Amino acid sequence: MPVIKARVTVTLKNGVLDPQGKAIEHALDGLGFGGVGSVRQGKVFDVEIDGADKAKAEADLNAMCEKLLANTVIENYAVEIA
C-alpha cells in the first residue's frame, strides 16, 4: 500500500498574542542570542495517509485542519505533501 507523507504546520494568526513565544524570546535573549526580533510558537503534525491520490490527500488534510488540527479562530494552517 503506497503512503503519502504530509506535514501540517499550525501557527498563530497575526495579531494573536503568543505569551509562550514571548517567554521563549526572552529566554533566548537570556542565553546571549542577541537580535532575536520575535518568536512565535506553533505546532507541526506529520501525517501518513494510505493511498497515492495526492489531490484527495490534500483535500482531506485541509478538512482535518478545519475540523480539528487548527482552531481557525486563532490559528492558520499550511499543508505540505512530500
Add this chain to the structure above:
Amino acid sequence: MKSAVVLLPGLNRDRDMIAALTKISGTAPVTVWQTDTEIPDVDLIAIPGGFSFGDYLRCGAIAARMPVMRAVAEKAAKGVQVVGVCNGFQILVEAGLLPGALMRNASLKFVCREVKLEIANANTAFTRNYAAGQIIRCPVAHHDGNYFADPETLARIEGEGQVVVRYAEGTNPNGSINDIAGIINDKGNVLGLMPHPENLIEAAHGGDDGRALFESALGLPKAA
C-alpha cells in the same frame, strides 16, 4: 428541575458539579458519557471543569469532537440551557457553540485563587437572580483562560450583551481581552465561564455567591 452533567475522561470537577446541582435542585442530575448520542429531556446541561483528554492538542479540542457534544449541540439548538465551566467553557468554544477562543494565560502560570466578578448582564437565564453590576466572589483554577476574539466578534458580543461576567477590581487572572470571564451565545441559552460558581454555593465553601447562577438557570426563585 432536571439537569444533566456531561462526563468525559480527564474531567475532575464533575463531582463538584453533581453535588452543587443536587443540593440546589433537590434532585441528582443524570450523567451522560462521552460516547452517548442522546441526552435525556432536561432543563439544564452542565459541562464541568477539568482536563478532558489531558488538554491534548488544545484544551477541550478532542472533547468537543466526541459524540456527546453533537447531542449537546442538538439540545442547545432546541433551546435547552447549557452551561460550561472552565474546561467546559473551553469545550463549548472548541465545539463552535460559543464564539472566540481560550488561550494560555498571559502569565503562563496556572492560576488557582479567588477573583471578583462583575455581573455584566443580569438579563440572562443564568444571571437573572443577580443584580446588574453586582460584584461577586468566585474561585478560578485554570491554565488556559485567556479569552480572545477577533475585533469584529468582540464588538458584536459586547454590543449584544453577550459578555455576561467580567473580572472586576483588577482581578483578571489570565489576560482575557476586556476582562471577559464568561459569555453567552446569541440565543441566550449557552453560557461558558472560566470561574467555578459550583465551588461557592454554601456556607461550608465560605460563601454562596455562585449559587444564584444555578438557581437562575434552574428557574428557581432568588434565595432570600
